[in-house]
Amino acid sequence: xxxxxxxxxxxxxxxxxxxxxxxxxxxxxxxxxxxxxxxxxxxxxxxxxxxxxxxxxxxxxxxxxxxxxxxxxxxxxxxxxxxxxxxxxxxxxxxxxxxxxxxxxxxxxxxxxxxxxxxxxxxxxxxxxxxxxxxxxxxxxxxxxxxxxxxxxxxxxxxxxxxxxxxxxxxxxxxxxxxxxxxxxxxxxxxxxxxxxxxxxxxxxxxxxxxxxxxxxxxxxxxxxxxxxxxxxxxxxxxxxxxxxxxxxxxxxxxxxxxxxxxxxxxxxxxxxxxxxxxxxxxxxxxxxxxxxxxxxxxxxxxxxxxxxxxxxxx
Amino acid sequence: xxxxxxxxxxxxxxxxxxxxxxxxxxxxxxxxxxxxxxxxxxxxxxxxxxxxxxxxxxxxxxxxxxxxxxxxxxxxxxxxxxxxxxxxxxxxxxxxxxxxxxxxxxxxxxxxxxxxxxxxxxxxxxxxxxxxxxxxxxxxxxxxxxxxxxxxxxxxxxxxxxxxxxxxxxxxxxxxxxxxxxxxxxxxxxxxxxxxxxxxxxxxxxxxxxxxxxxxxxxxxxxxxxxxxxxxxxxxxxxxxxxxxxxxxxxxxxxxxxxxxxxxxxxxxxxxxxxxxxxxxxxxxxxxxxxxxxxxxxxxxxxxxxxxxxxxxx
Numbered sequence: 001x002x003x004x005x006x007x008x009x010x011x012x013x014x015x016x017x018x019x020x021x022x023x024x025x026x027x028x029x030x031x032x033x034x035x036x037x038x039x040x041x042x043x044x045x046x047x048x049x050x051x052x053x054x055x056x057x058x059x060x061x062x063x064x065x066x067x068x069x070x071x072x073x074x075x076x077x078x079x080x081x082x083x084x085x086x087x088x089x090x091x092x093x094x095x096x097x098x099x100x101x102x103x104x105x106x107x108x109x110x111x112x113x114x115x116x117x118x119x120x121x122x123x124x125x126x127x128x129x130x131x132x133x134x135x136x137x138x139x140x141x142x143x144x145x146x147x148x149x150x151x152x153x154x155x156x157x158x159x160x161x162x163x164x165x166x167x168x169x170x171x172x173x174x175x176x177x178x179x180x181x182x183x184x185x186x187x188x189x190x191x192x193x194x195x196x197x198x199x200x201x202x203x204x205x206x207x208x209x210x211x212x213x214x215x216x217x218x219x220x221x222x223x224x225x226x227x228x229x230x231x232x233x234x235x236x237x238x239x240x241x242x243x244x245x246x247x248x249x250x251x252x253x254x255x256x257x258x259x260x261x262x263x264x265x266x267x268x269x270x271x272x273x274x275x276x277x278x279x280x281x282x283x284x285x286x287x288x289x290x291x292x293x294x295x296x297x298x299x300x301x302x303x304x305x306x307x308x309x310x311x312x313x314x315x
Numbered sequence: 316x317x318x319x320x321x322x323x324x325x326x327x328x329x330x331x332x333x334x335x336x337x338x339x340x341x342x343x344x345x346x347x348x349x350x351x352x353x354x355x356x357x358x359x360x361x362x363x364x365x366x367x368x369x370x371x372x373x374x375x376x377x378x379x380x381x382x383x384x385x386x387x388x389x390x391x392x393x394x395x396x397x398x399x400x401x402x403x404x405x406x407x408x409x410x411x412x413x414x415x416x417x418x419x420x421x422x423x424x425x426x427x428x429x430x431x432x433x434x435x436x437x438x439x440x441x442x443x444x445x446x447x448x449x450x451x452x453x454x455x456x457x458x459x460x461x462x463x464x465x466x467x468x469x470x471x472x473x474x475x476x477x478x479x480x481x482x483x484x485x486x487x488x489x490x491x492x493x494x495x496x497x498x499x500x501x502x503x504x505x506x507x508x509x510x511x512x513x514x515x516x517x518x519x520x521x522x523x524x525x526x527x528x529x530x531x532x533x534x535x536x537x538x539x540x541x542x543x544x545x546x547x548x549x550x551x552x553x554x555x556x557x558x559x560x561x562x563x564x565x566x567x568x569x570x571x572x573x574x575x576x577x578x579x580x581x582x583x584x585x586x587x588x589x590x591x592x593x594x595x596x597x598x599x600x601x602x603x604x605x606x607x608x609x610x611x612x613x614x615x616x617x618x619x620x621x622x623x624x625x626x627x628x629x
Contacts, residue, residue, distance in 0.1 A: 023412065025410065028409055106410070107410055111407060139348070139349070141350075141351070142349070142350045143350075143353075143372075144351075145354055158406055161406060165348060168345065168346075168402060170399055171398050173393050173394055174383060174384065175393055176393065177347075177380075182371070184355070185355075204364075206369070215332050217325075219332050220332075220384075221331050221332050221377070224369055246407060248411060
């Protein structure tokens with residue numbers, strides 16, 4: 001653990017304050033770490049992933065002796081030093097060729113990890129097509145029933161969402177959307193849910209840029225062009241999140257929930273500001289029942305009375 | 316007028332952007348994500364992988380864009396800006412939720428009294444200079460008295476009377492006071508957060524007070540003739556409490572009955588003595604006599620030692 005630093009001037013104080021926990025978090029910074037051996041293929045994949053994540057990515061391009069599944073202390077140290085919360089570790093070995101490890105950090109502690117092998121790589125450079133602008137938010141597309149049912153694939157899904165799209169934003173410029181990251185799982189032939197030891201089907205990751213064409217209605221029609229990188233992932237080892245840690249990580253502030261429900265600053269029901277700048281509200285008074293209305297009691301209007309009389313006559 | 320043609324044309328246009336699936340696609344517009352939970356068509360997957368993936372992705376993107384364009388939006392020079400709802404998928408945070416900042420002494424007081432915060436501008440208008448100057452800091456207004464080129468000196472002032480020096484000293488004490496209060500606030504906040512009970516400082520204070528109270532009454536006169544130091548507080552003794560002179564009959568009756576009951580009961584000390592006297596031997600006295608007043612433990616030891624030595628084996 002590092003010693004707690006007391007800021008000596010205003011600038012370092014501001015820098016430290018920027019790192020403090022916030023209610024609405026900043027986008028996650030991702031560190032791409034090269035292990036002891038990374039081949040050319042892994043390098044291109046990491047380079048392309050970094051290009052997608054720019055400007056919130058940091059590259060550790062020197063060789064690092066790191067085995068996240070054996071000792072993750074250096075990941076936690078780097079996270080603390082760089083204020084980063086996701087790691088992508090590349091390592092090529094005979095046993096696990098072209099290995100990528102995604103690791104998520106919560107509160108400077110390791111939350112969970114997911115290891116994948118990368119195959120069938122087509123880099124961004126190989127495809128001579130238009131590329132997306134750095135800094136634009138991607139759309140994400142997941143396609144498979146496994147993303148809802150299988151824990152390994154749910155973990156991969158949230159991991160990729162965190163990697164590319166984790167930041168909570170309140171508005172987006174629709175014309176600024178220009179690329180999509182599509183993640184599809186190969187059809188599972190062995191009925192994974194019942195057979196636990198079956199090999200996990202591969203995951204196809206594709207990236208496309210899209211054009212919005214006029215369709216005659218408000219929503220445009222979409223056409224995709226492959227952008228790259230394209231690769232397939234084979235699931236290998238993983239590390240589940242500690243239950244308590246995950247619970248703490250999923251905690252949401254109560255104020256935010258109240259805010260959204262009461263619509264403070266967001267959607268305020270039945271309230272509007274008119275042209276004069278006055279706040280006007282509408283109140284629904286419910287349907288009015290004429291039976292319960294207090295009226296002048298006239299003998300002729302007493303329907304019940306006549307009936308009572310008739311009853312008395314019958315008996 | 317026949318509008319069926321127009322309607323048909325419109326339906327045709329709608330068709331080009333519609334996405335039809337067995338299970339409707341789940342869109343999470345807050346995170347710009349769409350999830351397609353339909354099982355993958357094995358035939359088209361095996362036929363042409365890339366084409367299948369692209370068409371599948373296109374449908375997903377189209378569905379997501381349909382949802383995004385349906386959101387309330389505001390126009391901007393770069394195109395419509397859609398207002399996103401809060402995300403559905405719960406992603407783990409990178410850092411824990413921020414803890415509420417502990418209140419300072421003043422903030423706490425203001426909250427209790429309902430005093431609302433009033434922002435103090437950093438700049439104030441200087442009538443003489445006819446411009447805005449800082450309230451404090453560089454060329455601050457609070458240094459006005461020190462920097463006067465001419466200052467009034469009272470007639471009976473000392474020879475070394477320096478008005479600017481006095482003003483500076485006053486300002487410096489104000490600053491020091493503020494810094495001390497800030498430090499106290501920090502210390503208080505740390506104490507509150509570290510332990511739920513009283514802070515160590517508070518504990519130490521209580522301990523000292525207790526020791527002082529004991530030492531005061533530890534003289535032969537129980538502190539009656541001790542010199543009282545200047546600024547010494549009168550020690551708080553036990554407060555005697557008296558019953559009211561007039562009390563309800565039931566209460567008086569109950570109190571008297573309790574008293575009689577207590578009188579009937581034999582005191583505990585006597586009981587203990589009786590125990591020993593009851594038997595033939597008074598053990599306490601016997602031990603005292605045999606051990607020569609050294610107690611039962613010493614007696615036991617000496618007896619044991621005598622036996623091991625084997626002085627007298629009968």
